Amino acid sequence: MSGWQKLVNLDVRILWVLLVVALLVPMVNPIGLPLPMKEETKAAFEYVESLTPGSYVLMSVNISPMGEPENWPTAIAMFRHFMKKGLRVILVNTVPEGTMYAERLWKEYGPEGDYEYGKDVVQMPFRAGDESTIASMGADFRGLYATDQYGTPLNQLPIFDDFKDIHDVSLLTEYASTIHPLYYIQQLNAKYNVPTIISIVAVDGPKFMNYYQSGQIEGLLSGVAAGAEYELLAEVPGKAASQMDALALGHALFIGAIVLSNVAWWVTKSKDSVKGGTR
Amino acid sequence: MKQQFPVLFGAITGLLVLFASYFKAPVLQSVSNELLQWRVIVAAFALLLGIANISRIHVNRVSRKDQNTPYSLMLLIVMYGALILGLGYGAQSPQYKFIWDNVYSSLNATWYSTTAFYMMSSAWRGFRVRSVQAGVLMVAAIVVMLSKVGIGELVWSQIPAIGNWIVEIPNTAGMRGILVGSCLGAVGVSLRIMLGLERGHLGGGSK
Numbered sequence: 001m002s003g004w005q006k007l008v009n010l011d012v013r014i015l016w017v018l019l020v021v022a023l024l025v026p027m028v029n030p031i032g033l034p035l036p037m038k039e040e041t042k043a044a045f046e047y048v049e050s051l052t053p054g055s056y057v058l059m060s061v062n063i064s065p066m067g068e069p070e071n072w073p074t075a076i077a078m079f080r081h082f083m084k085k086g087l088r089v090i091l092v093n094t095v096p097e098g099t100m101y102a103e104r105l106w107k108e109y110g111p112e113g114d115y116e117y118g119k120d121v122v123q124m125p126f127r128a129g130d131e132s133t134i135a136s137m138g139a140d141f142r143g144l145y146a147t148d149q150y151g152t153p154l155n156q157l158p159i160f161d162d163f164k165d166i167h168d169v170s171l172l173t174e175y176a177s178t179i180h181p182l183y184y185i186q187q188l189n190a191k192y193n194v195p196t197i198i199s200i201v202a203v204d205g206p207k208f209m210n211y212y213q214s215g216q217i218e219g220l221l222s223g224v225a226a227g228a229e230y231e232l233l234a235e236v237p238g239k240a241a242s243q244m245d246a247l248a249l250g251h252a253l254f255i256g257a258i259v260l261s262n263v264a265w266w267v268t269k270s271k272d273s274v275k276g277g278t279r
Numbered sequence: 280m281k282q283q284f285p286v287l288f289g290a291i292t293g294l295l296v297l298f299a300s301y302f303k304a305p306v307l308q309s310v311s312n313e314l315l316q317w318r319v320i321v322a323a324f325a326l327l328l329g330i331a332n333i334s335r336i337h338v339n340r341v342s343r344k345d346q347n348t349p350y351s352l353m354l355l356i357v358m359y360g361a362l363i364l365g366l367g368y369g370a371q372s373p374q375y376k377f378i379w380d381n382v383y384s385s386l387n388a389t390w391y392s393t394t395a396f397y398m399m400s401s402a403w404r405g406f407r408v409r410s411v412q413a414g415v416l417m418v419a420a421i422v423v424m425l426s427k428v429g430i431g432e433l434v435w436s437q438i439p440a441i442g443n444w445i446v447e448i449p450n451t452a453g454m455r456g457i458l459v460g461s462c463l464g465a466v467g468v469s470l471r472i473m474l475g476l477e478r479g480h481l482g483g484g485s486k
Contacts, residue, residue: 010403012399012400012403012404015399015400015403016396016399016400019395019396019399033428033429033430033433034429034432034433035429036426036427036428036429036431036432036439038443039443064387065383065384065385065387065388065391066387066388066390066391067391068384068388069388099370100376100379100384103371127319127323128319128322128323128325128326129318129319129321129322129323130322132315132318132319132322133319133322135315136312136315136316136318136319139308139311139312139315140312140315140316143312143316144316144319150371191300202427205446206446206450206451206454207454209446209447209450209451209454210451210454210455210458213447213451223427225427225428244428244429245429247428248428248429248430249430250395251424251425251427251428251430252428252430253399254398254399254402254424255421255424255425257399257402257403258402258403258406258417258420258421259421261402261403261404261406261407262406262407262408262417265407266408
């Protein structure tokens with residue numbers, strides 16, 4: 001068996017070990033690779049910068065554990081930026097897992113910006129119904145949520161003093177690994193012209209590029225790379241930037257595997273055809 | 280009547296919500312808002328229906344005592360255990376959070392992380408350039424992957440620009456075509472449902 005043939009038949013478990021090494025080593029010893037800045041991340045940052053203190057941000061935290069590595073650092077970076085800007089944050093979620101993440105956001109990171117629950121930030125309870133729930137947020141927000149997550153009526157929470165309906169929202173941000181951003185675009189962005197920024201897992205990023213390019217949404221944050229870019233722009237160091245070297249080496253390993261396996265396959269195929277064999 | 284009433288009900292409610300999007304009549308808006316709230320309540324009931332259905336299926340499997348019985352038993356114990364803890368102590372309680380942090384969250388993240396190993400296997404064994412189209416796909420994939428991370432800029436300074444062009448022009452053109460096509464399809468199906476021509480959702484076929 002030739003060297004190339006051995007490569008074609010390589011035990012894939014060797015590659016798995018290489019993958020683990022490629023992901024772990026940069027996390028322990030960061031390499032400091034350059035971070036390409038995407039236009040759609042810059043646009044998102046600049047839109048948040050343009051908001052006046054006290055503006056309402058509807059932050060839809062539809063994060064689940066599987067999407068956490070990609071969306072959670074972006075949500076933290078944006079929440080920190082909102083606090084720096086003095087924006088009033090209303091947390092909602094339309095997937096059940098989002099409740100835990102929304103709560104973590106204001107409880108763990110709120111104190112950094114001296115954000116007081118009920119005055120600067122509030123969490124709404126989970127409502128089932130996906131697109132209908134989002135449509136209801138637009139049609140009658142106070143009808144959909146009679147109380148906050150902890151049972152306090154909205155009129156007893158100072159954050160809602162200037163909030164009448166969805167038209168008072170200056171920015172909607174959605175963090176998801178599902179189809180929900182599309183529902184928000186359809187039901188709140190298109191219908192009520194609520195400025196929208198979408199944070200989505202990298203694999204779904206290209207699906208939402210249409211909406212950014214057409215100018216319908218203000219920004220698109222795709223994957224953990226966008227989180228790292230946002231951390232850099234907003235000067236809020238966090239988890240995303242530290243993951244970028246690992247992501248880069250992981251990508252390099254995948255590309256190397258695709259190219260090398262194809263070269264080995266082509267060489268062995270050519271040798272077989274010269275010998276008159278078939279594969 | 281069994282078929283006609285749901286079709287009529289669906290058509291009337293569908294048209295009311297549809298018209299409310301186009302006309303600013305206060306009565307229409309308030310009826311539409313009310314219907315949307317009903318839908319949220321119905322969705323909450325659907326969760327209960329889901330629990331009942333999954334319980335029925337797995338209780339049957341446990342009673343059959345076949346090789347899958349332990350899995351079904353585990354599902355029922357975990358589902359009702361979490362439900363009882365959530366209802367009894369509240370979703371913010373340390374007991375419920377313990378399950379969330381140490382069982383659900385860890386398992387969900389682990390399950391998703393394993394896909395990296397499947398991707399590695401398929402990158403090595405599955406992606407063979409057997410045609411010109413596959414070659415174009417491979418080159419585009421590599422350029423886009425490189426453009427998303429810092430390593431691309433080190434390989435060649437133009438990689439990020441080319442990668443962005445692929446995502447913004449050919450990809451967006453294709454996605455836009457798919458999106459417009461699927462939206463037109465959705466409009467067509469919605470109209471068929473509202474006009475009673477499509478009855479698949481009632482358990483039967485089209486007219």
